[in-house]
Amino acid sequence: MRKPARGATLDEIESIYRTRLPDFRRVAAAILGDRELALDAVQEGFALAVRERSSFRGDGPLEAWLWRIIVNAARAHLRRHTADVDMEVLASGNGHAENADEQVRAAIVLLPERQRLVLFLRYYADLDYGAIATALEISIGTVGATLNAAHASMSRLLEEVTR
Amino acid sequence: MSKVDTVGEALALFVTPFDDEPEAWADVLRRASIASDAAPRSRVRRRRRLAALVFAAVALLTLALSPVGGALARGLGDFSAWLTANPGEPASESDQRAFDAENERTWARFPDGLQLRRVIVTEAAGGTFELFGFRSGYSLCLRLTVEGIPSEGASTGCAPLSELRRAEAPALALYLDAGFGHQDVPGTEEGYVPPRASATFGIVADGVSAVALRTSEGPVETIVENNAFLAVTVDPPLGLRTKELTAIGERGERVSVAIAESPFGDYGPQAKPGVAPGPRAVARQVEGGHIGWLVRRESRGESPAEAGIDIERFRLLHEGELRFARVLTPDLQSDRRFVLSIVHVPESKPLPFGMSGDFLCRMVFARDVGGGGCSPLADYFSRGPFEVGTSVGHGGEQYALASGVASDDVARMELYLATGERVAVPLADNVYAVEVARTKFPARLVAYDRQGRVIGVENMAHDPLADSGPRPNADKQRIVKRVVGASGTRGTVRVGPSTAGTRCHRISFENGAGGGGCLPKGLEPQLSLGVLNTGSDSFVTGTVADGTSAIELRFPTGERVVVEVVEGVVAHPLTPAQATSGGPEVAIALDSAGKEVGRQRFRRLPQ
Numbered sequence: 206m207r208k209p210a211r212g213a214t215l216d217e218i219e220s221i222y223r224t225r226l227p228d229f230r231r232v233a234a235a236i237l238g239d240r241e242l243a244l245d246a247v248q249e250g251f252a253l254a255v256r257e258r259s260s261f262r263g264d265g266p267l268e269a270w271l272w273r274i275i276v277n278a279a280r281a282h283l284r285r286h287t288a289d290v291d292m293e294v295l296a297s298g299n300g301h302a303e304n305a306d307e308q309v310r311a312a313i314v315l316l317p318e319r320q321r322l323v324l325f326l327r328y329y330a331d332l333d334y335g336a337i338a339t340a341l342e343i344s345i346g347t348v349g350a351t352l353n354a355a356h357a358s359m360s361r362l363l364e365e366v367t368r
Numbered sequence: 369m370s371k372v373d374t375v376g377e378a379l380a381l382f383v384t385p386f387d388d389e390p391e392a393w394a395d396v397l398r399r400a401s402i403a404s405d406a407a408p409r410s411r412v413r414r415r416r417r418l419a420a421l422v423f424a425a426v427a428l429l430t431l432a433l434s435p436v437g438g439a440l441a442r443g444l445g446d447f448s449a450w451l452t453a454n455p456g457e458p459a460s461e462s463d464q465r466a467f468d469a470e471n472e473r474t475w476a477r478f479p480d481g482l483q484l485r486r487v488i489v490t491e492a493a494g495g496t497f498e499l500f501g502f503r504s505g506y507s508l509c510l511r512l513t514v515e516g517i518p519s520e521g522a523s524t525g526c527a528p529l530s531e532l533r534r535a536e537a538p539a540l541a542l543y544l545d546a547g548f549g550h551q552d553v554p555g556t557e558e559g560y561v562p563p564r565a566s567a568t569f570g571i572v573a574d575g576v577s578a579v580a581l582r583t584s585e586g587p588v589e590t591i592v593e594n595n596a597f598l599a600v601t602v603d604p605p606l607g608l609r610t611k612e613l614t615a616i617g618e619r620g621e622r623v624s625v626a627i628a629e630s631p632f633g634d635y636g637p638q639a640k641p642g643v644a645p646g647p648r649a650v651a652r653q654v655e656g657g658h659i660g661w662l663v664r665r666e667s668r669g670e671s672p673a674e675a676g677i678d679i680e681r682f683r684l685l686h687e688g689e690l691r692f693a694r695v696l697t698p699d700l701q702s703d704r705r706f707v708l709s710i711v712h713v714p715e716s717k718p719l720p721f722g723m724s725g726d727f728l729c730r731m732v733f734a735r736d737v738g739g740g741g742c743s744p745l746a747d748y749f750s751r752g753p754f755e756v757g758t759s760v761g762h763g764g765e766q767y768a769l770a771s772g773v774a775s776d777d778v779a780r781m782e783l784y785l786a787t788g789e790r791v792a793v794p795l796a797d798n799v800y801a802v803e804v805a806r807t808k809f810p811a812r813l814v815a816y817d818r819q820g821r822v823i824g825v826e827n828m829a830h831d832p833l834a835d836s837g838p839r840p841n842a843d844k845q846r847i848v849k850r851v852v853g854a855s856g857t858r859g860t861v862r863v864g865p866s867t868a869g870t871r872c873h874r875i876s877f878e879n880g881a882g883g884g885g886c887l888p889k890g891l892e893p894q895l896s897l898g899v900l901n902t903g904s905d906s907f908v909t910g911t912v913a914d915g916t917s918a919i920e921l922r923f924p925t926g927e928r929v930v931v932e933v934v935e936g937v938v939a940h941p942l943t944p945a946q947a948t949s950g951g952p953e954v955a956i957a958l959d960s961a962g963k964e965v966g967r968q969r970f971r972r973l974p975q
Contacts, residue, residue, distance in 0.1 A: 219393055222391070222393060222396065223391060223393070226386075226389075226391055227385055227386040227387055227389070230386040230389060231383050231385060231386050234383045234386070235379075235382060235383045240386070243386075244389065244392075248392060248395055248396055248399060249399060251396040251400075252396050252397075252399035252400040253400075253448070253452070255396060255397065255400035256400045257448070257452060257453065260452070260453045273452075274452060277451065277452070277533075280533070281533045310381075310382055312378065313378060313379070313382050315779050315780060315818065317794065317795070317796050318792065318794070319699075324375070324379060325379075328375075328376060328379045329379070329383070342503065342505070343505070344479070344481065347479075355375075356375055359375045359378065360375065
């Protein structure tokens, strides 16, 4: 039998929005490489969540479901806008911390997309493996393996760029 | 340069916190079209609101101007049902088990734990057709099974989720003209028998209430349920093909949906002319690339044993000694797997042309697709920092797989599509694979180095299943000769004009072997012959230029055989003795007076 959707209430969504908004925006900015677009993507993502709140199944935490929507909204923005935000723009750090080393940014940008997403959700949102798995629609085992791979790649790249 | 010691430090630098930005819950509700009872608790700064409004205006303008946008603006919706929810109902336990068992048996399998959703069930041709949907990583797939009709199994068509997000139309075909079973009628000379049923399926947006599908024989009734569509044609004529697809909204709005036709027989759809966008030249010349981890024998990915792959059975270059092999999965959530191996060919047993030493062999396995090749390791990247191969599992699938191996010089890759879209290509452990919509060729793959400079460009001129240049005019091809091999293999020779008026020929054998083409008049080579092995028989086949009346084949045994030329085409069976002795050495072209007008040496067959 199909499990009926539990649905989410407006209050539940609003509560998470108000509690975690800076983190949602930071992850979206990391994906998009643009703080202005990140603000818009998060707003769009939450609007979609509000519209589709009745389809929330309750299989996992509501917050993880919202993370999935926000990540997808940011990635959709990335693909839609301005012939998409060029990876070179990402690497040049448009909208990012002024004192950040460009090669450090490049090291992050050069990671495969899934490794970047797992890193962002782990570091910026402090999500556990289960929530990351739900947000990215992958298994918990894959989260661990991807995070390990991302750490290894980042460490190697950082070693190279700071040598 | 600042010193960054940890991943955490690097990420802290990458994007600083958003602590100073105000909330905008009321804006969320407005975008969701829900009136807020409460006054907004804080306000977005005016500059931000203006930016959002400008964006909204630009987005609406874009939607209104583009064909896709036009569809969306008319209210046909998008594919969010497939992106954020699960249409349909869970598959039965037996259907799920059957899928899991089948998936377990293949090397290029989907990840474990995929949950099928049944979206359409219908009865036709005495069978029960069930259409299932499932998401796997970055792909959405539909799988059509049938019970009650003996057939070779399910047909599965997939699309990248990114295609759904870009939403070029309110419907997306995933598989055209899948055949199930066979009709109880005699086959054609080439062995073709029409299927008992032919099916086309795909997905639709929320606002699509009907799909109009037109085949080469006319319109076909189409079922639309649970954000999917399915059309089944019972006892179709041989070669029935889907030609047009139109999504229809509840108010009758009609939006044409691009499809890539499936080929039939020897001929594919006509390739679309055009030039792929994107960089055409490299900014930095890269030579002599290599794959460091492979040279160092690092244990990337899995061993063939860990991956359950019988490497000895399927490895390439059996003449050499397998020194190293790893199985790689550039996208962990996909069904694509690569085997990279190093095979050593000793100098004492060189390959043709005296080649020996270490070879890099790569094989790619994907759903319904497998293949590969080997090249000398030292020269693998002599022509560029990456190589590309394209493949399509079945003619009805709408996406081609572009895949290959890249050297360490390549930091990232991008795919440029004819539509202007740019797609990041998954690249890991020096292998990459990306799906290319067959409707979006010509396309271009571009490789960048770590500084973002273009270091490699590969143009993919057309859909791999499409024919470029003139195509045979199907209605005007005539059978001019029939041929039977020593073991009974039958073949036919057809000639006729192309759509451009030039001459075409086709040699077809009943087991599917054959060849042909269309050449502009006057450009035919004097002799273009080869030895074709159909499995049980060998034939000398090919074309000759005007003025050649006959061919004399000369064998190493001293035997000489004169072969007739029919309308410029040669198709001649070899005896077992002629084939096992290595085939002919030389062909002599003779004019009507028996005078030699051309000569061609053959590559010898293995004895």
